[in-house]
Amino acid sequence: MCAKQKAVVLLSGGVDSATALALAVAEGFTAYALSFRYGQRHALEIEAACKVATHLGARKHTIQEIDLGLFGGSALTDDIAVPKDRDVKDMTEEIPVTYVPARNTIFLAFALAWAEVLEANAIFIGVNAVDYSGYPDCRPEYIIAFERLAALATRAGIQGKTISIRTPLINLTKAEILKIGVRLGVNYRLTLSCYDPTQEGRACGRCDSCRLRQEGFKEAGLSDPTIYANLVAV
């Protein structure tokens, strides 16, 4: 019997990365979940990531502490207001203030380091080019460029072993993602999408990320298990 292949899965604690982890496990990978405390304004998403990693059977969960706040430049790490109450269809026009410069490049670079040490075959990242079309580092061409870099960057690459960058959600809508996750048994109550939750961990229900999540559940015809602070009925 072959040993199971390993995959590093980037896990933020939100809907997309939880679904990506569920897909990696369903595909038969032994999953190593990787999260970051990166100077985001709240650390509740790390708690969510821990719960999700356990729930979905990750072999190990590592949390890297980095400080993107040292560089600034984003509403998620600075004192820039997170936009609220925007319509979902208005979110695709430009790069939002919640964009964190080079964040996915940093996350993938760490994932690559761990993948090399583990001799993993794949890195899963739950990027989405539909809902986050304004983020440069969620586009398919970006992912292809990173995969090419990975082949040149590592000892494994020199030896001809490739580490594939898997983006199973890249062309799916939020509703499609949620349907897949529910089918795989993901308990989305454990996840946290909100950019600006209350201190008690309730999602605000008004930021872009909450709005996308609400619309996704609605469109999928699924009930949203999230407890929102603003008690929005969805």
Added chain:
Amino acid sequence: MCAKQKAVVLLSGGVDSATALALAVAEGFTAYALSFRYGQRHALEIEAACKVATHLGARKHTIQEIDLGLFGGSALTDDIAVPKDRDVKDMTEEIPVTYVPARNTIFLAFALAWAEVLEANAIFIGVNAVDYSGYPDCRPEYIIAFERLAALATRAGIQGKTISIRTPLINLTKAEILKIGVRLGVNYRLTLSCYDPTQEGRACGRCDSCRLRQEGFKEAGLSDPTIYANLVAV
């Protein structure tokens, strides 16, 4: 008069990165130095980096704390013995145990984040494909792949502004690097190359990095200002 262009310079505190910083400054860039505490076995190189940043007139010096030791896989972060007393010509054969998986990818990813926030035009990295030919992430094809990635990864890239990855030392020998640095006024006594210094900060004089440094000074016909613990005459 045009505002000066900005460059992020990766600064380890060793000979190569100090020379790269001196070259960026000599070329007229306002330099932003970036160093990492990454779980390396000694933190003395950070002290060296601080001295070098001040000495060479970096506008700002930022130190990111990351923990590559969480992943393991290198003599520089694990309890793997650093090789000693190897001949310089034996160092090019294979990837050494001092290789840290994906380290340059992680360093460049952070530099890219800062460059994007600063609206910098360039990132300087003192990689060298001559002395470190065994490291996959010191090769020109790797750097080209990262530059391509950078163009796709950032808001600046989408807007058509490129961030170039500058590797002025990539094809130089250690002796050539030292000659350039001395001409630019670099005080190499402030730098630290050693993989395994004493607690007092003296270079061991026996690891690959010390050996390359010693050979470089010798070949350049320059006196080596380093104080070695083993008092090797060079």
